[in-house]
Amino acid sequence: MNGFRALPSVDQLLQTDSVLQLIDTHGRQLVTATARTALDAARAAIREGADGAVQAARLPHLIAADLAGMAQTNLRPILNLTGTVLHTNLGRAILADEAIAAATDAMSSPLALEFDLATGGRGQRDDHLRDILCELTGAEDATIVNNNAAAVLIALNTFGQGRDSIVSRGELIEIGGAFRMPDIMSRAGTRLVEVGTTNRTHPRDYRDAITDTTALILKVHTSNYRIEGFTAEVGATELAQIGREAGVVVMNDLGAGSLVDLSHYGLRREPTVAEAVAEGADLITFSGDKLLGGPQAGFIVGRRDLIAQINRNPLKRALRLDKIRIAALQATLRLYRDPDR
Incomplete structure (x- = not known):
């Protein structure tokens, strides 16, 4: 006691x-x-x-x-000694100084986020990024959501809900965190139709699979694995032609989309977004926080009429970006106007 x-x-x-x-x-x-x-x-x-x-x-x-x-927070700076530059678990891309400054300004003061300064009326937050995305990619229109998985989800939901979406078996990817393409398609409400085999898919496989219930053909860039040897795949240009003939939307998911040809810097070549647009896909989806070097975001570029339909999807509000990421993305994209830098 x-x-x-x-x-x-x-x-x-x-x-x-x-x-x-x-x-x-x-x-x-x-x-x-x-x-x-x-x-x-x-x-x-x-x-x-x-x-x-x-x-x-x-x-x-x-x-x-x-x-x-x-x-003390566990969300603190560390040294990346993994050998993987764009490491998902370590936050992926480090932002450019211009993007950091823009994000800081956005945090510290009110912004004309959804206010049209020219007319005095309500504006759209995507307007801050749409024009420069179209300029850099050659697309008719663009919209932005909070990551590339969200971009794939809302596009599939907009056009494929209750209908069929065709994908090659060799492109049914799984990425980090057990994210599987078949799962995201199921959540989007579209029915997965697999064509071809793991190693070989031909144009006739797509054509034979198209029916009255087909809404979309999806091409997926297999960025985290490669099948070699006795292989065949249908290129984006030919797939776009198949889609046009059948009146079916063709979407090309680039994943870690790049705005520049990385081979100029001694790195393995990756398809650029501008090339994907030129190949004729109706919609192209890609990330903002991987090869592009910005904060987490998902971009959808392509046909103006299809982008308008996506923007009318109620999911768009749930998946939209905040002012901080929009400011950082705008500053990041502007750097691409000067390729020498």
Whole structure:
């Protein structure tokens, strides 16, 4: 019992100089709750035979240590020594200085996010990115959502809900976090129709699979694996022609879409978004935070009438970007106007 008398009350503990300093830093409510927890632990130790005076003397240090631990975040800078430059688990692309500055400005003041300064009426947040995306890709129109998975989801849902979407078996990808193309198609409400085999798919496979219930042909860039040897696939240009003949939307999911030819920098060549647009697909989807080098985002570029339908989908509001990412993306895209940089 004498050991317990050595412990201060919560009020007494909160009046000590060391704990008063903690209150200035962390706030009274959190410090009070932490002090109660520390006192409970001290009482438990005394019941096990610990010295009460020793426990009382340790209380301010224990409280300070607990508060410091709570204040520390695991979301902190680290060194990327993995050998993977654009590492999903490490946040992918590091933003350009211009993008960081634009994002900081967006955080610190009101913006004309959905306000048309020219007319004084309501504007659209996609307007801040649409023109430059069309300029850099050659597409008729563009819309933006919060990542590429969302871009694929809303496009499939808009055109394929309750209908069939055709994909080559060799392109039914799985990427990090067990994200599988068949699963996202199911969530979008479209029925998956697989054509060809794992290693070989021919034009006739697509043509034979098209029926009155076909809404969309999906081509998927297999960026994280490669099938070699006895293989065949239908190129985007020929697939676009098949879609036009059948009156079916053709979508090309590039995944980590690039706006520049990486082979100029000694890297493996990846298809660019402008090339995909020129090949004739109706819609092209790609990421903003991978090869493009911006914050997390998903882009859909392509035919104006199809983009308009996507923008009318109620999912668009649920998947839209906030002002911070829009500002950072705009600054990032502007850098591509000067290829030498």
